Amino acid sequence: MVRDADPDLSRKPAGPPRSLPARLAELGAAANRWVRAPLPPPPAALRRGPLRRDAFDSRLRSPRLTSLLGLALAVAFAVCFLTGLISHLIQHPPAWFWWPSRPVGLYRVTQGLHVATGLASVPLLGAKLWSVYPRLFGWPPARTLVHAVERAGVAVLVAAALFQLFSGILNIARWYTPMPFFFTAGHYWSAWLAAGALMAHLGVKLPIVRRALARATPDRTRPGGLTRRGLLGAVGAAAGVITLATAGQTVAPLAPVALLAPRRPGTGPQGLPVNKTAAGAGVRDAAFDPGYRLTIAGPARTVSLDLAGLAALPQHTVVLPISCVEGWSSTGTWTGVRLRDLAALVGVDPEHAEAYVESLEARGRYRATTVPPPHVRDPYTLIALRLGGEVLHPDHGYPARLIAPNRPGVLQTKWVARITARSAS
Numbered sequence: 001m002v003r004d005a006d007p008d009l010s011r012k013p014a015g016p017p018r019s020l021p022a023r024l025a026e027l028g029a030a031a032n033r034w035v036r037a038p039l040p041p042p043p044a045a046l047r048r049g050p051l052r053r054d055a056f057d058s059r060l061r062s063p064r065l066t067s068l069l070g071l072a073l074a075v076a077f078a079v080c081f082l083t084g085l086i087s088h089l090i091q092h093p094p095a096w097f098w099w100p101s102r103p104v105g106l107y108r109v110t111q112g113l114h115v116a117t118g119l120a121s122v123p124l125l126g127a128k129l130w131s132v133y134p135r136l137f138g139w140p141p142a143r144t145l146v147h148a149v150e151r152a153g154v155a156v157l158v159a160a161a162l163f164q165l166f167s168g169i170l171n172i173a174r175w176y177t178p179m180p181f182f183f184t185a186g187h188y189w190s191a192w193l194a195a196g197a198l199m200a201h202l203g204v205k206l207p208i209v210r211r212a213l214a215r216a217t218p219d220r221t222r223p224g225g226l227t228r229r230g231l232l233g234a235v236g237a238a239a240g241v242i243t244l245a246t247a248g249q250t251v252a253p254l255a256p257v258a259l260l261a262p263r264r265p266g267t268g269p270q271g272l273p274v275n276k277t278a279a280g281a282g283v284r285d286a287a288f289d290p291g292y293r294l295t296i297a298g299p300a301r302t303v304s305l306d307l308a309g310l311a312a313l314p315q316h317t318v319v320l321p322i323s324c325v326e327g328w329s330s331t332g333t334w335t336g337v338r339l340r341d342l343a344a345l346v347g348v349d350p351e352h353a354e355a356y357v358e359s360l361e362a363r364g365r366y367r368a369t370t371v372p373p374p375h376v377r378d379p380y381t382l383i384a385l386r387l388g389g390e391v392l393h394p395d396h397g398y399p400a401r402l403i404a405p406n407r408p409g410v411l412q413t414k415w416v417a418r419i420t421a422r423s424a425s
């Protein structure tokens, strides 16, 4: 290959010495030529099986098909990433992060979208990978260094995307055996990997996508065979069926057709699903112990209340959902004591208070939680004693559980034993 008009680096420059920026520009140009230089071809003897020329002859595959699937997938991934990020930030809030307590069902919507877009991505990703997988056997495997780096980026993207979908589905199914790592951390960091690789991939492919979508290329599929429209319709239908068969876990009217959802609203004791039971948490004895007291500690005093003492405080009733990170949600009618009243009881101004709520549960990741000021202040935030008019079922947190508006289920601590209130300002 002849390269024209490139300055010959070996020749001494004529005239005054060049500036540093000029030298850097030359170095950059040389590096650019080097990484784009053709790599030596691999031995031709390896060119067998799927690596042989024209091993894949489906005429259904085209840049247009791949672009359409890729765009749908990019939208689904973007919604899934952003809603997942919100959920992560609520659970691990950095100092700058602020999440409101209203609207009460906002988290139910964002997390419902997170799980729905993740599940709809399964057929989209499957079809997208099918539309490009012959490239896996492209020859030569890497034309230039740049090409090799781009392919490595695609490998990271595919691996991270598959990992996200598989780990998310395993978490929905609560099947942790195949995941010998902490799901939340793995799912979170791999999401950044997928997002970064996706941005790079989009940057590289955007010109191709634009070209493929600019003009309506004729569908050159064989007569009588599956058409592009047919394939896209089937993929869309698959995504639709998956969504319909799972959305009922959070959209109550769809519950009867939620055949793929492991948890559904209205099921379980007192009409509410249960993730961890009282027996599973090892709190049955402590919960039914007549010596049970709820301890509220504050800067002014510490108060211990038995069940009669709690029942003697002003009671309030609110209608709030439990919105699990796994995508299911269910509305309950809760009655109990306002957390803000308990903060005031121990000498903390409830308008600017933070509360640390601990469970009878001795171990377990979700045995304690911090309730931030917007939620302590909110009159809907209760230490609930009753659900649907009845005394709390043991599996729903008897004798007392936290229920707050617009919060992930994992932060709605059950079997509350101790509350520490402090001023947040």
Ligand SMILES: Nc1nc2c(c(=O)[nH]1)N[C@H]1C(S)=C(S)[C@@H](COP(=O)(O)O)O[C@H]1N2
Residues within 6 Å of the ligand: 272, 273, 274, 275, 276, 281, 322, 323, 324, 325, 359, 361, 364, 366, 367, 368, 395, 396, 397, 409, 410, 411, 412, 413, 414, 415
């Ligand atoms: N102490 C304690 N509280 C807990 C949990 C837990 O494991 N331990 N699980 C949480 C999770 S993940 C959810 S979704 C809700 C479910 O509440 P429910 O069982 O009353 O529906 O409780 C939360 N409260």
Ligand SMILES: [Mo]
Residues within 6 Å of the ligand: 275, 323, 324, 325, 326, 409, 410
């Ligand atoms: Mo949950």
